[in-house]
Amino acid sequence: ARDHGDRTNRAHHQLWLAIALTASDEFDQAGEILAERCDPSDHVALPWVRPMWHYHRAQLKLAAGRLDDADEDAVEAVRICERLDAPSLAVGPLALRIRVAVHRNELTEANRHVDHASLLSAAASGAALEELSWVTALLHSAE
Structure with missing residues:
Protein backbone atom coordinates (compact mmCIF):
# COMPACT_ATOMS: atom_id res chain seq x y z
CA ALA A 1 0.00 0.00 0.00
CA ARG A 2 1.17 3.48 -0.78
CA ASP A 3 1.82 5.78 2.11
CA HIS A 4 0.07 9.12 2.63
CA GLY A 5 2.82 11.10 0.83
CA ASP A 6 2.57 9.05 -2.35
CA ARG A 7 -1.22 9.41 -2.38
CA THR A 8 -0.92 13.16 -1.90
CA ASN A 9 1.60 13.47 -4.73
CA ARG A 10 -0.47 11.30 -7.06
CA ALA A 11 -3.67 13.24 -6.34
CA HIS A 12 -1.90 16.56 -6.80
CA HIS A 13 -0.33 15.50 -10.11
CA GLN A 14 -3.64 14.20 -11.45
CA LEU A 15 -5.40 17.46 -10.58
CA TRP A 16 -2.67 19.49 -12.32
CA LEU A 17 -2.80 17.23 -15.36
CA ALA A 18 -6.57 17.80 -15.57
CA ILE A 19 -5.98 21.58 -15.31
CA ALA A 20 -3.41 21.48 -18.12
CA LEU A 21 -5.70 19.40 -20.34
CA THR A 22 -8.60 21.78 -19.68
CA ALA A 23 -6.41 24.76 -20.63
CA SER A 24 -5.53 22.90 -23.85
CA ASP A 25 -9.23 22.38 -24.66
CA GLU A 26 -8.81 18.63 -24.16
CA PHE A 27 -12.08 18.47 -22.23
CA ASP A 28 -12.74 14.75 -22.72
CA GLN A 29 -9.30 13.74 -21.46
CA ALA A 30 -9.48 16.15 -18.52
CA GLY A 31 -12.91 14.78 -17.63
CA GLU A 32 -11.61 11.21 -17.77
CA ILE A 33 -8.76 12.02 -15.41
CA LEU A 34 -11.09 13.70 -12.94
CA ALA A 35 -13.61 10.86 -13.19
CA GLU A 36 -11.28 7.86 -13.23
CA ARG A 37 -7.89 8.73 -11.77
CA CYS A 38 -8.72 11.47 -9.33
CA ASP A 39 -11.92 10.28 -7.68
CA PRO A 40 -12.03 11.91 -4.23
CA SER A 41 -13.46 8.76 -2.67
CA ASP A 42 -10.05 7.16 -3.26
CA HIS A 43 -8.46 9.85 -1.10
CA VAL A 44 -10.60 9.85 2.05
CA ALA A 45 -7.55 10.57 4.20
CA LEU A 46 -6.81 13.70 2.15
CA PRO A 47 -9.63 16.15 2.90
CA TRP A 48 -8.36 18.85 0.51
CA VAL A 49 -8.83 16.56 -2.51
CA ARG A 50 -12.63 16.63 -2.46
CA PRO A 51 -13.15 20.43 -2.74
CA MET A 52 -10.31 20.75 -5.25
CA TRP A 53 -11.80 17.93 -7.33
CA HIS A 54 -15.11 19.82 -7.48
CA TYR A 55 -13.30 23.07 -8.23
CA HIS A 56 -11.34 21.61 -11.14
CA ARG A 57 -14.47 19.88 -12.47
CA ALA A 58 -16.15 23.29 -12.31
CA GLN A 59 -13.26 24.84 -14.28
CA LEU A 60 -13.57 22.11 -16.90
CA LYS A 61 -17.33 22.61 -17.19
CA LEU A 62 -16.96 26.40 -17.41
CA ALA A 63 -14.35 26.03 -20.17
CA ALA A 64 -16.77 23.74 -22.02
CA GLY A 65 -19.54 26.35 -21.68
CA ARG A 66 -21.63 24.35 -19.20
CA SER A 88 -8.48 29.65 1.85
CA LEU A 89 -9.52 26.73 -0.36
CA ALA A 90 -12.93 28.35 -0.99
CA VAL A 91 -11.54 31.50 -2.65
CA GLY A 92 -10.84 29.79 -6.00
CA PRO A 93 -14.31 28.21 -6.28
CA LEU A 94 -15.91 31.53 -5.32
CA ALA A 95 -13.86 33.27 -8.03
CA LEU A 96 -15.22 30.72 -10.48
CA ARG A 97 -18.77 31.49 -9.28
CA ILE A 98 -18.05 35.17 -9.99
CA ARG A 99 -17.01 34.29 -13.55
CA VAL A 100 -20.17 32.23 -14.06
CA ALA A 101 -22.35 35.07 -12.73
CA VAL A 102 -20.63 37.58 -15.04
CA HIS A 103 -21.18 35.26 -18.03
CA ARG A 104 -24.86 35.12 -17.09
CA ASN A 105 -24.93 38.92 -16.61
CA GLU A 106 -25.99 38.38 -12.98
CA LEU A 107 -23.85 41.21 -11.65
CA THR A 108 -25.59 41.52 -8.28
CA GLU A 109 -24.92 37.83 -7.67
CA ALA A 110 -21.31 38.28 -8.79
CA ASN A 111 -20.86 41.13 -6.30
CA ARG A 112 -22.27 38.93 -3.54
CA HIS A 113 -19.64 36.30 -4.37
CA VAL A 114 -16.92 38.98 -4.37
CA ASP A 115 -17.98 40.01 -0.87
CA HIS A 116 -17.95 36.39 0.32
CA ALA A 117 -14.54 35.71 -1.26
CA SER A 118 -13.12 38.94 0.17
CA LEU A 119 -14.05 37.82 3.67
CA LEU A 120 -12.19 34.56 3.13
CA SER A 121 -9.22 35.99 1.25
CA ALA A 122 -7.27 36.88 4.41
CA ALA A 123 -6.50 33.17 4.72
CA ALA A 124 -5.72 32.72 1.02
CA SER A 125 -2.51 33.31 -0.87
CA GLY A 126 -0.90 33.08 -4.29
CA ALA A 127 -3.00 31.94 -7.21
CA ALA A 128 -6.33 32.18 -5.37
CA LEU A 129 -5.77 35.87 -4.62
CA GLU A 130 -4.66 36.55 -8.18
CA GLU A 131 -7.75 34.81 -9.52
CA LEU A 132 -9.96 36.84 -7.17
CA SER A 133 -8.31 40.09 -8.36
CA TRP A 134 -8.75 39.06 -11.98
CA VAL A 135 -12.44 38.16 -11.71
CA THR A 136 -13.16 41.28 -9.65
CA ALA A 137 -11.66 43.35 -12.49
CA LEU A 138 -13.74 41.32 -14.96
CA LEU A 139 -16.86 42.12 -12.95
CA HIS A 140 -16.01 45.84 -12.78
CA SER A 141 -15.54 45.98 -16.55
CA ALA A 142 -18.95 44.32 -17.00
CA GLU A 143 -20.71 46.84 -14.73
Missing part, protein backbone atom coordinates in the same frame (compact mmCIF):
# COMPACT_ATOMS: atom_id res chain seq x y z
CA LEU A 67 -22.38 27.22 -16.81
CA ASP A 68 -25.05 25.53 -14.70
CA ASP A 69 -22.91 22.44 -14.14
CA ALA A 70 -19.83 24.56 -13.41
CA ASP A 71 -21.73 26.57 -10.82
CA GLU A 72 -23.05 23.41 -9.15
CA ASP A 73 -19.55 22.01 -8.71
CA ALA A 74 -18.23 25.36 -7.46
CA VAL A 75 -21.07 25.56 -4.91
CA GLU A 76 -20.19 22.07 -3.70
CA ALA A 77 -16.49 22.97 -3.44
CA VAL A 78 -17.30 26.04 -1.32
CA ARG A 79 -19.66 24.01 0.88
CA ILE A 80 -17.00 21.37 1.52
CA CYS A 81 -14.34 24.03 2.25
CA GLU A 82 -16.64 25.63 4.80
CA ARG A 83 -17.35 22.26 6.41
CA LEU A 84 -13.61 21.51 6.56
CA ASP A 85 -12.96 24.98 8.03
CA ALA A 86 -10.58 25.65 5.13
CA PRO A 87 -11.58 29.14 3.97
Whole structure:
Protein backbone atom coordinates (compact mmCIF):
# COMPACT_ATOMS: atom_id res chain seq x y z
CA ALA A 1 0.00 0.00 0.00
CA ARG A 2 1.17 3.48 -0.78
CA ASP A 3 1.82 5.78 2.11
CA HIS A 4 0.07 9.12 2.63
CA GLY A 5 2.82 11.10 0.83
CA ASP A 6 2.57 9.05 -2.35
CA ARG A 7 -1.22 9.41 -2.38
CA THR A 8 -0.92 13.16 -1.90
CA ASN A 9 1.60 13.47 -4.73
CA ARG A 10 -0.47 11.30 -7.06
CA ALA A 11 -3.67 13.24 -6.34
CA HIS A 12 -1.90 16.56 -6.80
CA HIS A 13 -0.33 15.50 -10.11
CA GLN A 14 -3.64 14.20 -11.45
CA LEU A 15 -5.40 17.46 -10.58
CA TRP A 16 -2.67 19.49 -12.32
CA LEU A 17 -2.80 17.23 -15.36
CA ALA A 18 -6.57 17.80 -15.57
CA ILE A 19 -5.98 21.58 -15.31
CA ALA A 20 -3.41 21.48 -18.12
CA LEU A 21 -5.70 19.40 -20.34
CA THR A 22 -8.60 21.78 -19.68
CA ALA A 23 -6.41 24.76 -20.63
CA SER A 24 -5.53 22.90 -23.85
CA ASP A 25 -9.23 22.38 -24.66
CA GLU A 26 -8.81 18.63 -24.16
CA PHE A 27 -12.08 18.47 -22.23
CA ASP A 28 -12.74 14.75 -22.72
CA GLN A 29 -9.30 13.74 -21.46
CA ALA A 30 -9.48 16.15 -18.52
CA GLY A 31 -12.91 14.78 -17.63
CA GLU A 32 -11.61 11.21 -17.77
CA ILE A 33 -8.76 12.02 -15.41
CA LEU A 34 -11.09 13.70 -12.94
CA ALA A 35 -13.61 10.86 -13.19
CA GLU A 36 -11.28 7.86 -13.23
CA ARG A 37 -7.89 8.73 -11.77
CA CYS A 38 -8.72 11.47 -9.33
CA ASP A 39 -11.92 10.28 -7.68
CA PRO A 40 -12.03 11.91 -4.23
CA SER A 41 -13.46 8.76 -2.67
CA ASP A 42 -10.05 7.16 -3.26
CA HIS A 43 -8.46 9.85 -1.10
CA VAL A 44 -10.60 9.85 2.05
CA ALA A 45 -7.55 10.57 4.20
CA LEU A 46 -6.81 13.70 2.15
CA PRO A 47 -9.63 16.15 2.90
CA TRP A 48 -8.36 18.85 0.51
CA VAL A 49 -8.83 16.56 -2.51
CA ARG A 50 -12.63 16.63 -2.46
CA PRO A 51 -13.15 20.43 -2.74
CA MET A 52 -10.31 20.75 -5.25
CA TRP A 53 -11.80 17.93 -7.33
CA HIS A 54 -15.11 19.82 -7.48
CA TYR A 55 -13.30 23.07 -8.23
CA HIS A 56 -11.34 21.61 -11.14
CA ARG A 57 -14.47 19.88 -12.47
CA ALA A 58 -16.15 23.29 -12.31
CA GLN A 59 -13.26 24.84 -14.28
CA LEU A 60 -13.57 22.11 -16.90
CA LYS A 61 -17.33 22.61 -17.19
CA LEU A 62 -16.96 26.40 -17.41
CA ALA A 63 -14.35 26.03 -20.17
CA ALA A 64 -16.77 23.74 -22.02
CA GLY A 65 -19.54 26.35 -21.68
CA ARG A 66 -21.63 24.35 -19.20
CA LEU A 67 -22.38 27.22 -16.81
CA ASP A 68 -25.05 25.53 -14.70
CA ASP A 69 -22.91 22.44 -14.14
CA ALA A 70 -19.83 24.56 -13.41
CA ASP A 71 -21.73 26.57 -10.82
CA GLU A 72 -23.05 23.41 -9.15
CA ASP A 73 -19.55 22.01 -8.71
CA ALA A 74 -18.23 25.36 -7.46
CA VAL A 75 -21.07 25.56 -4.91
CA GLU A 76 -20.19 22.07 -3.70
CA ALA A 77 -16.49 22.97 -3.44
CA VAL A 78 -17.30 26.04 -1.32
CA ARG A 79 -19.66 24.01 0.88
CA ILE A 80 -17.00 21.37 1.52
CA CYS A 81 -14.34 24.03 2.25
CA GLU A 82 -16.64 25.63 4.80
CA ARG A 83 -17.35 22.26 6.41
CA LEU A 84 -13.61 21.51 6.56
CA ASP A 85 -12.96 24.98 8.03
CA ALA A 86 -10.58 25.65 5.13
CA PRO A 87 -11.58 29.14 3.97
CA SER A 88 -8.48 29.65 1.85
CA LEU A 89 -9.52 26.73 -0.36
CA ALA A 90 -12.93 28.35 -0.99
CA VAL A 91 -11.54 31.50 -2.65
CA GLY A 92 -10.84 29.79 -6.00
CA PRO A 93 -14.31 28.21 -6.28
CA LEU A 94 -15.91 31.53 -5.32
CA ALA A 95 -13.86 33.27 -8.03
CA LEU A 96 -15.22 30.72 -10.48
CA ARG A 97 -18.77 31.49 -9.28
CA ILE A 98 -18.05 35.17 -9.99
CA ARG A 99 -17.01 34.29 -13.55
CA VAL A 100 -20.17 32.23 -14.06
CA ALA A 101 -22.35 35.07 -12.73
CA VAL A 102 -20.63 37.58 -15.04
CA HIS A 103 -21.18 35.26 -18.03
CA ARG A 104 -24.86 35.12 -17.09
CA ASN A 105 -24.93 38.92 -16.61
CA GLU A 106 -25.99 38.38 -12.98
CA LEU A 107 -23.85 41.21 -11.65
CA THR A 108 -25.59 41.52 -8.28
CA GLU A 109 -24.92 37.83 -7.67
CA ALA A 110 -21.31 38.28 -8.79
CA ASN A 111 -20.86 41.13 -6.30
CA ARG A 112 -22.27 38.93 -3.54
CA HIS A 113 -19.64 36.30 -4.37
CA VAL A 114 -16.92 38.98 -4.37
CA ASP A 115 -17.98 40.01 -0.87
CA HIS A 116 -17.95 36.39 0.32
CA ALA A 117 -14.54 35.71 -1.26
CA SER A 118 -13.12 38.94 0.17
CA LEU A 119 -14.05 37.82 3.67
CA LEU A 120 -12.19 34.56 3.13
CA SER A 121 -9.22 35.99 1.25
CA ALA A 122 -7.27 36.88 4.41
CA ALA A 123 -6.50 33.17 4.72
CA ALA A 124 -5.72 32.72 1.02
CA SER A 125 -2.51 33.31 -0.87
CA GLY A 126 -0.90 33.08 -4.29
CA ALA A 127 -3.00 31.94 -7.21
CA ALA A 128 -6.33 32.18 -5.37
CA LEU A 129 -5.77 35.87 -4.62
CA GLU A 130 -4.66 36.55 -8.18
CA GLU A 131 -7.75 34.81 -9.52
CA LEU A 132 -9.96 36.84 -7.17
CA SER A 133 -8.31 40.09 -8.36
CA TRP A 134 -8.75 39.06 -11.98
CA VAL A 135 -12.44 38.16 -11.71
CA THR A 136 -13.16 41.28 -9.65
CA ALA A 137 -11.66 43.35 -12.49
CA LEU A 138 -13.74 41.32 -14.96
CA LEU A 139 -16.86 42.12 -12.95
CA HIS A 140 -16.01 45.84 -12.78
CA SER A 141 -15.54 45.98 -16.55
CA ALA A 142 -18.95 44.32 -17.00
CA GLU A 143 -20.71 46.84 -14.73
